[in-house]
Amino acid sequence: MTTNDLETNAASDHNVTTLEANLVHIEELTQRLLKAMSHGRKIPSALQGPSQELYLKAASAYMGEMMQNPAKLIEHQIEFWGKSVKHFVEAQHLLVQGKLSPATDETPTDRRFSHELWETNPYFNYIKQQYMMNSAAVQQAVEDIDTLDSDEKKRLRYFSQQILDMACPTNFLATNPEALALAAETEGESLIAGLENMIADLEANNGDLVVTLADKSAFQLGQNIATTPGSVVFRNHLFELIQYAPTTETVHEMPLVIFPPWINKFYILDLKPQNSLIKWAVDQGHTVFVVSWVNPDASYKDTSMTDYIEDGFLTAINEVKKICDVKKVNAVGYCIAGTTLSLTLALMKQRKDTSVNSATLFTTLTDFSERGEVGVFLDDDFVNGIAEEVAESGILDSFYMSRTFSFLRSNDLIYGPAIKSYMMGQAPPAFDLLYWNGDGTNLPAKMAVEYLRGLCQHDEFATNGFEVCGTKVKIQDVSVPLFAIACETDHIAAWKSSYAGVQKMGSKDKTFILSQSGHIAGIINPPSKRKYGHYTNPELGLDASDWLALADKHDGSWWARWDSWLSEKSVKSVDARQPGGDFNPVLAPAPGTYVSPK
Numbered sequence: 001m002t003t004n005d006l007e008t009n010a011a012s013d014h015n016v017t018t019l020e021a022n023l024v025h026i027e028e029l030t031q032r033l034l035k036a037m038s039h040g041r042k043i044p045s046a047l048q049g050p051s052q053e054l055y056l057k058a059a060s061a062y063m064g065e066m067m068q069n070p071a072k073l074i075e076h077q078i079e080f081w082g083k084s085v086k087h088f089v090e091a092q093h094l095l096v097q098g099k100l101s102p103a104t105d106e107t108p109t110d111r112r113f114s115h116e117l118w119e120t121n122p123y124f125n126y127i128k129q130q131y132m133m134n135s136a137a138v139q140q141a142v143e144d145i146d147t148l149d150s151d152e153k154k155r156l157r158y159f160s161q162q163i164l165d166m167a168c169p170t171n172f173l174a175t176n177p178e179a180l181a182l183a184a185e186t187e188g189e190s191l192i193a194g195l196e197n198m199i200a201d202l203e204a205n206n207g208d209l210v211v212t213l214a215d216k217s218a219f220q221l222g223q224n225i226a227t228t229p230g231s232v233v234f235r236n237h238l239f240e241l242i243q244y245a246p247t248t249e250t251v252h253e254m255p256l257v258i259f260p261p262w263i264n265k266f267y268i269l270d271l272k273p274q275n276s277l278i279k280w281a282v283d284q285g286h287t288v289f290v291v292s293w294v295n296p297d298a299s300y301k302d303t304s305m306t307d308y309i310e311d312g313f314l315t316a317i318n319e320v321k322k323i324c325d326v327k328k329v330n331a332v333g334y335c336i337a338g339t340t341l342s343l344t345l346a347l348m349k350q351r352k353d354t355s356v357n358s359a360t361l362f363t364t365l366t367d368f369s370e371r372g373e374v375g376v377f378l379d380d381d382f383v384n385g386i387a388e389e390v391a392e393s394g395i396l397d398s399f400y401m402s403r404t405f406s407f408l409r410s411n412d413l414i415y416g417p418a419i420k421s422y423m424m425g426q427a428p429p430a431f432d433l434l435y436w437n438g439d440g441t442n443l444p445a446k447m448a449v450e451y452l453r454g455l456c457q458h459d460e461f462a463t464n465g466f467e468v469c470g471t472k473v474k475i476q477d478v479s480v481p482l483f484a485i486a487c488e489t490d491h492i493a494a495w496k497s498s499y500a501g502v503q504k505m506g507s508k509d510k511t512f513i514l515s516q517s518g519h520i521a522g523i524i525n526p527p528s529k530r531k532y533g534h535y536t537n538p539e540l541g542l543d544a545s546d547w548l549a550l551a552d553k554h555d556g557s558w559w560a561r562w563d564s565w566l567s568e569k570s571v572k573s574v575d576a577r578q579p580g581g582d583f584n585p586v587l588a589p590a591p592g593t594y595v596s597p598k
Helices: 005-038 052-068 069-096 121-143 150-165 177-185 189-204 266-270 278-282 305-325 336-351 374-378 380-392 399-409 410-423 431-436 445-457 494-504 546-549 559-568
Strands: 230-235 239-244 251-252 256-258 286-291 329-334 356-362 467-468 472-473 482-487 510-515 534-536 550-556 573-575
Touching: 005 189, 052 150, 121 150, 150 374, 150 410, 177 189, 189 410, 230 286, 230 305, 239 278, 239 305, 256 305, 256 336, 266 286, 266 431, 266 482, 278 286, 278 445, 278 559, 286 305, 305 329, 305 336, 305 445, 305 467, 329 336, 336 356, 336 467, 336 472, 356 559, 374 399, 380 445, 399 410, 445 467, 482 494, 482 559, 494 510, 494 546, 510 559
Parallel strands: 256 286, 256 329, 329 356, 356 482, 482 510
Antiparallel strands: 230 239, 239 286, 251 573, 467 472, 510 534, 534 550
């Protein structure tokens, strides 16, 4: 027997041993998988997708238009069939000639198909091209339906795209060349690792398959994330109030109190020193307070929007005034907290309470007449399902909120990460933003339904008035100086809707900024990065499209522009304030206790 024979036999024995070990491991993992899946929650059908009524309307409209204008639809079908048959014939012709090369590819570029085998391998290229043709045909069929109203058309367009994204060949092992190549290269180890990742996610989420986006072991609150020095100086059943330690000898007399959304945790504003809006504001000489909301459980079932205003916003403002011995504060509201700050300001106007000197709104909706992309989840089919779910559980579990927002960017936040984790066996990255994104919070049952029904669906604040604290408040009652920032590609708070709300507010001093990028990156955009620019235009009487067309574009962050505006609202300087005081002793170091994972 030659040396080559011995080496071949040794390699073969190694492969057999590895295969046998992997098979045993797969058997063990399968048992864990079945056990983990048995604990998964039963998701109400109303929260799984739109009601069948939408698809029935679409099918009826499609058939109706086929009867009225058969030529248009037949032309569409023939075009699709022609492209598909031509593609098949070209691929077959090359194979008959013995050429292992793909047919002519005129499909558009798509980053999901970035691996070279999608372009060079005839099998994978054929699958890719046909998928792209199928997708284009479905999209065209949706656009050709003219008899649905605009909201129904928008929903049909969105959910049809979700089905197409889910059916993408990259999402399946047999048609993902990158995953198959890695499996062959690692003798199946990548698939074993992927299965382990999937089971770990199932076990961590009580049987719900939620792909882990970031390495959770890489971050420790207060140590390498949310590290700006400060102290909890007040606490009640809804929030902890954090006051941050000064870094300047003097500060603006008017303190700054920031209300983050309670859909997520506050430390999106304090991920790390380099991109912390909180630290940056402190360094500019502001006395910064931040509200850290409690993560509610079922005992908060009856907590309402009124409770968030009275026991949250108004209480925090009064505590800040007391600690700093001032009559007024500058307030900031982000997302849903910006909406609620606006409600609070309208209520304060009725009560003749002048405690807020100015208000800043980050990505805030107050006019819900046009609800943007998230509006596809705000029709009765979904909202009725949510109402039934929270009536039973007492809370809108963070699982549903996270799931909804993830589907607004499903390729980036669901399918892409799942491919890397479950097919490629890759460990999730140590990425602070994604870590925060996975650290969601619950919403109290009563508050969630009030918000969805009264504000999102019925647009009461911008129309007939929204009832809180025993009175109806209206958008025109917001009259304090206002600085609003919206984001150009925001999937959650469409910028044109945000702009429409600002237009309706009664403030005489109004500034509107449009930041580039989305709901998070457009806000967490420090000047040092010089990354995303912003647009300004003082003419707020224009419609949104004209406003942008005539706006001035500026490179870099809007933060310095905002600081200049805030500084004008608080000209006087005082000695720097240390956290706490005689009546508000320090209760805990920042980031506090309410922010900790349960």
